[in-house]
Amino acid sequence: MSDQTADKRVLTEFEERSQGAFIEEDEPTESRITINMGPQHPSTHGVLRLKLSLEGEEITEVRPVIGYLHRGVEKLSEHRTYAMIEPLTDRLDYVAAISENLGFCGAVEKLMGVQAPPRAQHIRVVLAELQRIASHLLWLGTHALDLGAMTVFFYTFREREMILDLFEAFCGARLTYNSMRIGGLLEDLPRGWVDRVRHFLKIFPSREKEYEDLLTVNRIWLGRTKGVGILKPEDAIALGVSGPTLRGSGVDYDVRRAQPYSSYEQFQFDVPLGSNGDTYDRYVVRMEEMRQSCRIIQQALDRLPEGEVRAKTPKYIKPPAGEVYHVVESPRGEQGFYIVSTGGEMPYRMRFRSPSFVNLQALPVMCRGRLVADVVAVIGSIDIVLGDVDR
Amino acid sequence: MDETTSQSPVAAVIARFPGVVAERPSTPGEAVVSVDAAHWAEVARWLHDEGGFEFLSDLCGVDWPHRQPRFEVVCTLTDMRTPARIRVVVGVGGDPPAAPSVTGIWPGANWFEREAYDMFGIVFEGHPDLTRILMPDEWEGYPLRKDYSVGKVPVEYKHLSPGH
Numbered sequence: 001m002s003d004q005t006a007d008k009r010v011l012t013e014f015e016e017r018s019q020g021a022f023i024e025e026d027e028p029t030e031s032r033i034t035i036n037m038g039p040q041h042p043s044t045h046g047v048l049r050l051k052l053s054l055e056g057e058e059i060t061e062v063r064p065v066i067g068y069l070h071r072g073v074e075k076l077s078e079h080r081t082y083a084m085i086e087p088l089t090d091r092l093d094y095v096a097a098i099s100e101n102l103g104f105c106g107a108v109e110k111l112m113g114v115q116a117p118p119r120a121q122h123i124r125v126v127l128a129e130l131q132r133i134a135s136h137l138l139w140l141g142t143h144a145l146d147l148g149a150m151t152v153f154f155y156t157f158r159e160r161e162m163i164l165d166l167f168e169a170f171c172g173a174r175l176t177y178n179s180m181r182i183g184g185l186l187e188d189l190p191r192g193w194v195d196r197v198r199h200f201l202k203i204f205p206s207r208e209k210e211y212e213d214l215l216t217v218n219r220i221w222l223g224r225t226k227g228v229g230i231l232k233p234e235d236a237i238a239l240g241v242s243g244p245t246l247r248g249s250g251v252d253y254d255v256r257r258a259q260p261y262s263s264y265e266q267f268q269f270d271v272p273l274g275s276n277g278d279t280y281d282r283y284v285v286r287m288e289e290m291r292q293s294c295r296i297i298q299q300a301l302d303r304l305p306e307g308e309v310r311a312k313t314p315k316y317i318k319p320p321a322g323e324v325y326h327v328v329e330s331p332r333g334e335q336g337f338y339i340v341s342t343g344g345e346m347p348y349r350m351r352f353r354s355p356s357f358v359n360l361q362a363l364p365v366m367c368r369g370r371l372v373a374d375v376v377a378v379i380g381s382i383d384i385v386l387g388d389v390d391r
Numbered sequence: 392m393d394e395t396t397s398q399s400p401v402a403a404v405i406a407r408f409p410g411v412v413a414e415r416p417s418t419p420g421e422a423v424v425s426v427d428a429a430h431w432a433e434v435a436r437w438l439h440d441e442g443g444f445e446f447l448s449d450l451c452g453v454d455w456p457h458r459q460p461r462f463e464v465v466c467t468l469t470d471m472r473t474p475a476r477i478r479v480v481v482g483v484g485g486d487p488p489a490a491p492s493v494t495g496i497w498p499g500a501n502w503f504e505r506e507a508y509d510m511f512g513i514v515f516e517g518h519p520d521l522t523r524i525l526m527p528d529e530w531e532g533y534p535l536r537k538d539y540s541v542g543k544v545p546v547e548y549k550h551l552s553p554g555h
Contacts, residue, residue, distance in 0.1 A: 067525040240499030258474040
């Protein structure tokens with residue numbers, strides 16, 4: 001009996017302590033409440049906090065609160081040489097670090113007027129597209145897991161593991177690669193690597209079909225994603241949304257096509273588009289993008305030029321005074337790098353335009369009027385990485 | 392719209408706002424113009440409505456402590472149809488430095504401007520919700536200003552002696 005009373009007392013104390021710790025309610029009524037989702041929440045994919053205003057179970061307003069993972073990378077970059085910044089870029093979008101490396105090196109090369117040799121450019125494309133597949137696989141697995149389809153997660157991680165093994169064989173790291181150098185690559189491909197990629201390309205289409213068998217015509221999946229989190233094309237453009245989230249709304253804009261970099265203009269690929277701009281369309285777009293990535297890798301391997309993988313660059317990278325904005329299409333969208341140089345060995349200003357940061361801004365528009373459970377689906381469908389949001 | 396298709400975006404915007412917008416030398420292949428804060432709102436409106444730049448790619452601040460005006464707001468705009476890019480550098484001075492907000496033109500500028508306010512203390516007039524975004528609300532100072540040094544903030548847990 002006395003134990004039970006003690007339990008009761010502890011519980012009340014806990015309740016007292018947690019009361020109003022995070023939640024700021026404005027005049028709660030019976031049906032109108034404000035609840036707090038995150039920053040520790042399994043389906044926010046990191047430390048994202050959302051303040052949800054609810055009318056019953058319907059969402060009237062969402063306010064994302066970010067910055068929990070802010071490491072001041074832009075400030076740090078002003079105190080690092082250019083070669084020392086590349087490892088920092090790995091840690092922005094840590095599930096697609098190759099894209100960050102590629103964009104950063106491309107920006108510095110543009111500023112210096114250096115071009116990577118054709119072989120390096122092709123290898124960079126292969127790496128970037130493998131990275132896109134790996135990133136989309138991570139997205140698909142966790143997104144499906146959020147919506148209750150656990151099997152897909154195990155399937156996608158099986159193939160993602162193969163890609164990470166390829167990266168490990170190439171540069172020794174599985175997530176933070178630091179794999180590129182200003183002017184090209186550090187080293188050529190290891191022996192047998194191309195054959196391993198070809199093997200992956202051979203089995204991947206059948207594996208992708210397995211995921212689709214589990215999801216595309218799955219009634220629960222359709223019920224959770226169709227018509228959920230609609231983003232109209234005009235809203236998407238106005239909010240600066242990019243990547244598969246933008247293309248899911250039917251806007252034909254892909255940086256690889258619009259402003260090709262690293263020899264993307266030499267490859268044939270389609271830019272898949274959605275029509276309704278809902279969660280399901282964003283799913284379809286990413287699934288098709290993985291197929292297109294395979295197509296690009298195939299072409300790049302078939303035409304892989306011989307030669308050097310690194311252009312002649314000075315030992316100490318000192319770009320001339322000036323400024324440059326370079327963009328790559330990361331798995332999440334338009335990844336911009338703005339560098340202001342005053343001719344020193346460190347950038348005067350280094351700005352990372354991260355797609356996740358901008359895409360997250362569209363979350364309130366997509367969630368308004370929906371139910372709490374849909375928030376989970378919508379967050380999953382815009383595929384944010386909090387390291388990229390907070391920088 | 393015709394004038395933008397027949398000439399480069401830089402020439403078009405300079406022809407529309409002579410004496411207000413000036414071309415700025417940059418890396419080959421990039422279109423960059425500069426404008427002062429007083430005219431930024433009308434130039435932005437024209438770029439969006441007439442120039443076809445309906446996609447705001449980026450907006451950020453730059454600090455030049457020894458220049459007048461001290462701050463720059465750098466906007467990168469994209470025309471998705473052609474596709475062309477133009478960068479507009481807005482000189483921002485005053486204390487506190489102030490510039491008009493372009494959230495009414497590109498709603499996506501909302502978080503960008505909050506970030507520039509957070510990092511540089513640039514006040515965007517007309518912004519619906521100008522609060523800190525990445526730093527904690529009660530933070531003092533503006534971290535990306537040049538006079539804000541790295542290591543200025545004492546490390547937390549400093550009461551722990553070495554070896555703990």
